[in-house]
Amino acid sequence: MKRLVGDLPWTHLARLWSGLVLFAFVVTHFLNHAIGIFGIPAMEVAQEFRIAVWKSLPGSFLLYGAMAIHISFATARVVGRQTWRIPWDELWQIVSGLSLPFLLMGHILETRVAGSYFGVDESYGQILFRLWPSNAAWQSVALVVAWTHGITGIHHALRSREWYQRWRNVVLILAVILPCAALAGFVTAGREAHMIVAEKARSPAQEAGIAQASSLIQSGVAVFVMLTLGFIAFSLLKRRRAHALTITYRGYGPVSVPFGTSILEASRMHSIPHPALCRGRARCSSCLVHILSDPATLPEPFVSEKAALTRIGLPANVRLGCQLRPTQDVSLRILMPMLEPGSKTLDDSGERQDWGLERQGTVVALDLRSFTALTRSRLPYELAILVNRFSSEMTQVVEGHRGRVDQMFGDGLVAVFDQDDAGRNARNALQAVRDMARITDVLNKQLTGALPIPIRAGIGVHSGRIILVRVDDGIHATAPLALGDTLAIANGLQLASKELLADCIVSKQTADASGLEFRSRDMQSIMIDGYDEPMDVYAISDRAALQKLVPKGKVQKAADALGITT
Template sequence: MLAKVAARRRERKGPAGSGSLEQRLRLASGLVLVAFVLLHFLNHALGNISFGAMQAGQDFRYMIWHSTAGTGLLYGALAIHAGLALWKTARRGTLIMPKWEALQLFLGLSIPFLLIRHIMNTRGAEVAFATYVDYRHVLSGLWPDNALLQSVLLLIVWIHGMIGLHYWLRLYDWYRSWQPAFLVLAGAIPLLALTGWISAARRLHLVDEDKSNFKPGEQEALAEFASVANGIVYGLIGLCLAFIAGRKLWKRYGGRISIAFAGERAVRSPPGPTLLEIGRMNRVPMMSVCGGRGRCSTCRTMILEGGETLDPPSAAEQSVLKRIHAGENVRLACQVRPRADLLVRPLILPGKPLPAAAFHDRYRWGVERQIGVMFIDMRGFTRLTESRLAFDVVFILNRYIDGVVKAIRADGGMVDKVMGDGVMALYGVNTNYRSGLRQALSTIVRLAKEIEAINQELEGHLGEPLRIGIGLHGGPSILGRIGLDGRGGVESGLTALGDVVNVASRLENATKDNEALAIVSNEVLEAAGIAAEEIGEVRELAVRGRSAPLKVFAIHDVAGLETSLGSARRERSGGSAA
């Protein structure tokens, strides 16, 4: 049971690093604010139904966000998120950044100008004057004079939040398949919210039922409070920008350090900015898929000289470096803040600009996930070719490859590559790990029957029946596109890298000595939930590169495996029905 839970956790594994404490706090507070905004917008959308539905929705929201816990969570998240955003802005060594990052920053800095007044007229009125704030009161204050500003605020807040969500979720391997649905929702929700509150406000206004609950002088007092709060907020923003400008002046007139990029040039910079920011300021090509958040490793850089002057990696950076098995002198450029001269070499260079589709393809940068890897190889291929015409060999080989590929795809596998008479296949790329491994085991049964069919079909052309060897192993692997990037209209297919691939290949090779149809690791059978003792003979196999022997099962006949898979399917169907 514990092994199954651990396997499910591994399947849900996301990006390489979880970020620093500051990043996690900013993310967590941002998610709280997105949850508040989502409920608020859905409440607005109820205006498309009726004013009564809107008020009922507000009563429900008040139960959550006007409770003691809800109020503390909401305003705590707002303070943390705004404070950390200002802190991050102040620490920027440059305002040169990708367009999406600049848009998110600009929208975030624009929000207080419109939001503070809205907060003052709602929650502020309740606290300061015990004003009864229902939807009639809110809509009466917005329509028609403030309708445009409120609509702009709604869109700014939503777009700012969606950019942040997108560039967080895009590092998870499941996100791509759900992205179209999320995109539709991201467009539909603000549209429904806008039409909802505007239609409700117009109806109230047309029938002369709009009503403000403010007493004389209260709205003016709240406007003064809003002006003071806006002054404080934008004073802090001004200090951040002044701090950045001061750094610019220090860079020009104060002490500077030298950062030499091997293969590029040496640049001068003041201490303070990250290595990635220094590269951006000086137009040195450097990769950063996650936007400098320490959640990927595309900005990894080798420190050739001066590494002893750097602070040691933080826990978040160390986590990423450990995942990619980086050497001691490799660091993440987005996390390093040089204080002395350095000689560095970025390890991933962007080169020519990639097509937009390739840049947003997570497999272009590598994804780690649990998959099954299968190798299939024809036995005695050399003997087959010795006494036959080349045309006959090609015909037999094509029939064999067609049959193998058909069997792999029938069970949901993905053909990684064809190498002469050998085929490598991946399972679990588009499904979860457990299902992928069961598909791979089903392919072994299907391949045995396919080879039997080929032997019957080509009986007159073959001196002896075709035989194959299959190796199957599973575990964490790196999935990526290696090579062609699509600039010339051709892009490399998906491939897998890592120890799992090496072990699967060696299991396939071991079928020769064990005279087996297939050799499957015990790890695969356990993760797939298949009774191992029923399908083959247990063996202890020494695998090069591993200190301990690997427990495997040699399959000579697929009858037991077919029975076990059928039982697993019936058990699953019964569980689903129950």
């Protein structure tokens, strides 16, 4: 099926990279403004470096080329939009983008056009003299609009990246500080300009040339607006006359939409909750839909959708709602759950909840040995006491070492440590394992005579990539649930502890990340069910062996942090 230019996969990258170039120009411009806090001479020095980059032939080509690409493809996307029922931040990005030509038109005319084509002095002193204070409010609004437009786009592009989740607060602080510093520099330097700068009068020829250029720019912007509105009106009329098809949503029933409408757009048209963290740009998988009808009748996925589906290994009957534009009637269900009935959808919830994250962490899997024998010989009340005591003690141990219990069952648990850097996570997990073994010994002493056999636990510890997802039934919100190979391997190590007659098995990845001395222990290679390659591990027989683990090189600071006496 033929698509609009603004919705082709390669245009997503074109808009993104051209937007990044423009944002880089804005950042350097704002930094130059911020230096105004130290005076106009400092601004002039910084401007020399900025001009050397952006007024050079490569810089000018890159800047104006990025501007043309970004405006063209963004406009095409706006024109091809099937519905205007969209999240507020996406609406703001569109409105702010369309308003920027009007806000910046006068500024561009007084600076780049006047200086490059009519020889007007465009030094900071002269520009500030003309802008302050008559145009100060207008320039400040343009600054804020341009900045928020760029920040919103970058946030949508990066929000699903693992490193961005770690640095998001730092990025937010910088995103607030820089425009505030630029405004402060503009105000300070603007006031200084009227005290130390003498205005250079323009010649009649320069005034006439600038007036003519202003007329041409205004005419160009007016033509652009008229063409854009005309295309939007034509697109609306075309959609009204287009052939309609039916999309049947499980739980919401059938809806009729114009031919060429994406599933995500259809959901928004009919107010059906449908999350899309990347705002329909195929950069995440939050808008996934499960096709209930024959998936063979659907068009083949484009490059960006195919890449996303392949990366997470989804079957043919699961597609991205933002990219799928059915050509025939289709039946489906939305995979990502709602927050709760009648509330805002994930699409509108902003950062209230992270529904899908990827982190590096350490997983501890623990299982009580011979628990079935205990259930056969004990009364239900006795089992309830044991299970509740075990659950309470182990939860306190895990949380005391900055972890959290991800899953708790009658005879075991899975704990996740993903709060800090990889090394600290691994050390916290091993310290928790040491205390788990100690708690097990305490329970055995306290329950002597009440248990037919002593409590023993097998533990597996592994570090690596963890996927965190929220599972919500629409009524009860839950904490993030950890998934992925790291959990499966940790559980496999726990099972292998039976064969190796060990209390705890630690993977080489965890041992290396922890910075603790494992070289004195024998490393073994074992096979784990479901994996073809052997894994190097360290088998630890008892709690005393855990106590002997010390930092490599016996670094006292690390030892103090772990509570280990070296």
